[in-house]
Amino acid sequence: MATAACEPVTRPSLTSISSGELRSLWTCDCELALLPLSQLLRLQPGAFQLRGEQLLVPGPGEPVAARGGFNVFGDGLVRLDGQLYRLSSYIKRYVELTNYCDYKDYRETILSKPMVFFINVQTKKDISKERTYAFLVNTRHPKIRRQIEQGMDMVISSVIGESYRLQFDFQEVVKNFFPPGTIVLNGENLSFTYEFKADALFDFFYWFGLSNSTVKVHGKVLNLTSTNPEKKETIKLFLEKMSEPLIRRSSFSDRKFSVTSRGSIDDVFNCNLSPRSSVTEPLLAEFSFPSLLESEETSSQLI
Numbered sequence: 001m002a003t004a005a006c007e008p009v010t011r012p013s014l015t016s017i018s019s020g021e022l023r024s025l026w027t028c029d030c031e032l033a034l035l036p037l038s039q040l041l042r043l044q045p046g047a048f049q050l051r052g053e054q055l056l057v058p059g060p061g062e063p064v065a066a067r068g069g070f071n072v073f074g075d076g077l078v079r080l081d082g083q084l085y086r087l088s089s090y091i092k093r094y095v096e097l098t099n100y101c102d103y104k105d106y107r108e109t110i111l112s113k114p115m116v117f118f119i120n121v122q123t124k125k126d127i128s129k130e131r132t133y134a135f136l137v138n139t140r141h142p143k144i145r146r147q148i149e150q151g152m153d154m155v156i157s158s159v160i161g162e163s164y165r166l167q168f169d170f171q172e173v174v175k176n177f178f179p180p181g182t183i184v185l186n187g188e189n190l191s192f193t194y195e196f197k198a199d200a201l202f203d204f205f206y207w208f209g210l211s212n213s214t215v216k217v218h219g220k221v222l223n224l225t226s227t228n229p230e231k232k233e234t235i236k237l238f239l240e241k242m243s244e245p246l247i248r249r250s251s252f253s254d255r256k257f258s259v260t261s262r263g264s265i266d267d268v269f270n271c272n273l274s275p276r277s278s279v280t281e282p283l284l285a286e287f288s289f290p291s292l293l294e295s296e297e298t299s300s301q302l303i
Contacts, residue, residue, distance in 0.1 A: 030136075030138045031221075032170075034134070034177065034224065036132065036133055036134070039224075039226075044243075053084075053085055054087075057069075057090060058089065068113065068240075068244045068245045070136075072118075074092075074093065076090065078118045093191065107152060111149075114242055116134055119174070120185040122182075125181065151215035155211075158211075163196060163198045165194075165196075166213050167191055168217055173219060173221065174221070
């Protein structure tokens with residue numbers, strides 16, 4: 001299998017809300033993020049709701065979806081606190097496309113909103129404890145969007161008129177985020193694949209699996225886990241701003257998170273803003289993650 005990696009394989013930078021960055025953060029500063037699903041449900045009740053045995057997510061035709069939201073990728077089920085819930089609306093992690101219109105619609109859809117994947121995590125110290133986390137991919141961030149778009153463009157240019165299979169994989173960046181001794185139980189949930197089947201008479205490369213490619217997406221992971229009420233409110237506002245519908249790219253207010261933020265419009269779109277001043281308050285969470293300011297000894301601790 002051919003692998004098209006848009007970025008060199010490196011351990012991602014670890015950043016948490018304990019650093020205070022969300023105080024004056026622009027939405028384009030966030031590449032990837034992780035937080036407990038239970039916390040996401042409390043902070044975004046308009047986008048995610050538990051009702052009976054269902055996890056309700058607004059579909060494309062529902063009024064709430066028109067105001068923004070998230071693209072949930074999955075296989076139809078999510079496990080939370082030991083119970084299985086059915087997803088009411090989601091994008092399948094594997095789809096087949098047969099024509100250009102399908103491809104165009106699919107490409108526009110997956111890039112139109114932040115992506116959400118659900119994973120379950122345990123530690124080797126205590127395998128009886130399991131937590132469900134939501135992994136967020138900010139498709140508006142130039143670095144993330146570029147990796148996805150370039151991956152799709154490159155595979156098309158290499159298999160002109162032929163069938164192909166392309167997978168986007170976030171497993172490496174998520175597993176590197178967690179401290180050693182952490183077990184991601186369903187890492188396969190951190191990927192999605194589409195297969196374009198062309199109407200070609202002789203599709204030898206496809207038949208022998210030579211037109212299969214994988215893009216391992218990399219980026220900085222932002223830890224949005226917190227039990228602090230004030231920080232929770234900040235995270236809530238940040239998620240709402242991130243999931244707003246992108247009406248027009250030239251809109252200044254669409255990219256701006258806080259009225260107290262400072263920077264030029266070019267800085268917003270080019271993501272040239274430098275990290276803000278930080279505080280040293282430790283991160284409080286169900287599972288503790290290393291923050292940007294913590295030492296290597298601290299970051300090596302188990303969850």
